[in-house]
Structures are given as C-alpha cells and as structure tokens.
Amino acid sequence: AVDRWGAEAALLLRAEGRAGSLVTVRLGTRRRLVLDLGGQGEAAGPSWPRIAAVPARVRARAWPVLPDAATWVLPDLELLRTGLIDAERLHPLVASALVPDRRPAGASGNPDDSGNARLVDCRGARHRLGVVNGVLVPLDHDPDEIRREELLVALGGTALPCLRAIDEAHRRPGSLVDVRAHLDHGDAAGAVAAVEALLGPDVLLRDGALREELETAVRRRFAQGLYRAGLLGLGPVPSIRDVRRRRDVRTHPRHATFR
Structure with a gap:
C-alpha cells in the first residue's frame, strides 16, 4: 500500500499532534524505513513523500510508527478485488466492514x-x-x-x-x-x-x-450492559452449558494435608 503511505502518515501525525514530518514504516521485524513528508503535514497527500533508510545511530522510536493496516494491503481486500474469494466466505464482521453494501445470502426470495x-x-x-x-x-x-x-x-x-x-x-x-x-x-x-x-x-x-x-446470548448481553453501567457485580452470566459442566467439578479436594 505504498501509494497510501503519504496520506496515512499525514493522518497519523495529525492524530498524535506531532509537529514534525517523519514517520517510521515497519517492513518486518528488523527492517524499517523513514517516511519524510517534507513538513507539508496534511498537504502531503497529493505529493510523493521521500523514503529513506533509518540511520543506524538514530533511534526510530522517536517517530510515530505507521500502523500495519496502513502499511500493507489487507489480504482479504486483495482477494476480493482480484475475484479469488466472495464476501460470503469471509467472517460476517469482516465482510460488513470491507463490503458494507453487500446483500446477505438468503435474505429474501421466492x-x-x-x-x-x-x-x-x-x-x-x-x-x-x-x-x-x-x-x-x-x-x-x-x-x-x-x-x-x-x-x-x-x-x-x-x-x-x-x-x-x-x-x-x-x-x-x-x-x-x-x-x-x-x-x-x-x-x-x-x-x-x-x-x-x-x-x-x-x-x-x-x-x-x-x-x-x-x-443465553441475550442474558449475557444484558448482563454486560449492567456491568458496564456499574449495576452488576463481577462474573459473567452462566449459560446452560456451564451448569452442565459444573456438575462434574469436584468442589473439595479428595486429599488435604494441613501442617
């Protein structure tokens, strides 16, 4: 996603309130580059930023790091663009984010x-x-x-x-x-x-x-809302499956030694 680096870096600098124009780009565990927007800030989007290697004596941690989602093309999105996968084969949450206008399968029909x-x-x-x-x-x-x-x-x-x-x-x-x-x-x-x-x-x-x-899902969702509002104590609402498992759990150890 090199074509988006400039615009994404400008967004990152603006979000963190940085006055500089340098952003670190991670290309792996040991390889990093420096993206220089030339002090243009938000105006750096249309123009191409300058890319350079990180000097060995310079600590790259001082600069904000471009997120991986902005550094690389999402594999699911690339598969969708090339037609190698349909949105129905993705997780519903991922499909709704990448293809918001898709029509769920089986929504209607004769x-x-x-x-x-x-x-x-x-x-x-x-x-x-x-x-x-x-x-x-x-x-x-x-x-x-x-x-x-x-x-x-x-x-x-x-x-x-x-x-x-x-x-x-x-x-x-x-x-x-x-x-x-x-x-x-x-x-x-x-x-x-x-x-x-x-x-x-x-x-x-x-x-x-x-x-x-x-x-069970409705009860847990309701309990989560009460907990976040401070109206419920600690611990999730047990499901029917949890109750069945609890019958096989020994409440007291068989052998206990006190010294």
Missing part, C-alpha cells in the same frame, strides 16, 4: 425457488419447505391438512415428515454450529440472520438447543 426451498421425503414424495409470510411452512400441504395433523400430534399421534423436519429445524437445526460460532464471536446480527434464513424472520422459536443458545 419460497417456490429451488434455491430457497428445502426438500423432505414425505409419504413417498419429495415435498418442499419454505418461508411464507415470515415463517417456515410445508409448501405441499394445505392449511386444513396441517391443522388436522397438528391436532393428531397433540393427541399423541405421529407427525408428518414435513412437520417433523420443521420441528427439528426449530429445536436442533443443522446450522446450530454456525449460529453458535456467530454468537461466540459477538456477531449477534449474523446469528439472527442465520436463524431468519432458516426459519423466517417472524418465527416463534420452540424449546430446544437453538432457543437456549439465543436466550
């Missing part, structure tokens, strides 16, 4: 489209599941049949394969690992987008692992 409808083997035929009016529903069963089947299940009967697939998607979907990864990285918006792409934006989650993960 439920009858083969790219969005999921197929289920139901009563000897391939039936489709899709999001209609914000909720995941079976597309090849009429509403009266669905109501009869739901009543049958409430009375202890066996549900249709389509209804079983929807229930499994609510309670423990195949994308639960991805949702959990989004939450672990603090990407709540990405986790919600993944759930909406699977079950629809207006879905009411049923009891299960997916709902437990989202409820």
Whole structure:
C-alpha cells in the first residue's frame, strides 16, 4: 500500500499532534524505513513523500510508527478485488466492514425457488419447505391438512415428515454450529440472520438447543450492559452449558494435608 503511505502518515501525525514530518514504516521485524513528508503535514497527500533508510545511530522510536493496516494491503481486500474469494466466505464482521453494501445470502426470495426451498421425503414424495409470510411452512400441504395433523400430534399421534423436519429445524437445526460460532464471536446480527434464513424472520422459536443458545446470548448481553453501567457485580452470566459442566467439578479436594 505504498501509494497510501503519504496520506496515512499525514493522518497519523495529525492524530498524535506531532509537529514534525517523519514517520517510521515497519517492513518486518528488523527492517524499517523513514517516511519524510517534507513538513507539508496534511498537504502531503497529493505529493510523493521521500523514503529513506533509518540511520543506524538514530533511534526510530522517536517517530510515530505507521500502523500495519496502513502499511500493507489487507489480504482479504486483495482477494476480493482480484475475484479469488466472495464476501460470503469471509467472517460476517469482516465482510460488513470491507463490503458494507453487500446483500446477505438468503435474505429474501421466492419460497417456490429451488434455491430457497428445502426438500423432505414425505409419504413417498419429495415435498418442499419454505418461508411464507415470515415463517417456515410445508409448501405441499394445505392449511386444513396441517391443522388436522397438528391436532393428531397433540393427541399423541405421529407427525408428518414435513412437520417433523420443521420441528427439528426449530429445536436442533443443522446450522446450530454456525449460529453458535456467530454468537461466540459477538456477531449477534449474523446469528439472527442465520436463524431468519432458516426459519423466517417472524418465527416463534420452540424449546430446544437453538432457543437456549439465543436466550443465553441475550442474558449475557444484558448482563454486560449492567456491568458496564456499574449495576452488576463481577462474573459473567452462566449459560446452560456451564451448569452442565459444573456438575462434574469436584468442589473439595479428595486429599488435604494441613501442617
């Protein structure tokens, strides 16, 4: 990113309130250069600064160091520019920063489209599941049949394969690992987008692992806000997984010696 060094160095000097025109550029663990803006400050952007090696007797620490993000071209950005990678393959937070106008996959679409409808083997035929009016529903069963089947299940009967697939998607979907990864990285918006792409934006989650993960994330986010406001003591809010692990932890040592 040599073409940006001048402008980035001017920003650095202005941010740190330095009156000089020298900035250190790190090109590795042992190699450094000196960028001389010629005393132009902010006006150094359009003109080319002078680049020189750091003299052996001069301490380069006295000058501000250009950040690595301004020194090198970001590898993700370079891959995007050359078309070697799509934004969908990046982490959601990185993709939103590098491509802010991108459209998330699965944000909208026709439920009858083969790219969005999921197929289920139901009563000897391939039936489709899709999001209609914000909720995941079976597309090849009429509403009266669905109501009869739901009543049958409430009375202890066996549900249709389509209804079983929807229930499994609510309670423990195949994308639960991805949702959990989004939450672990603090990407709540990405986790919600993944759930909406699977079950629809207006879905009411049923009891299960997916709902437990989202409820735990909400409690932790709320507790973090209380802690930052000084309204909560030390320690994060435990999750359901933490409670299960704690049962196997021995509270007292088996052997203790006092002298």
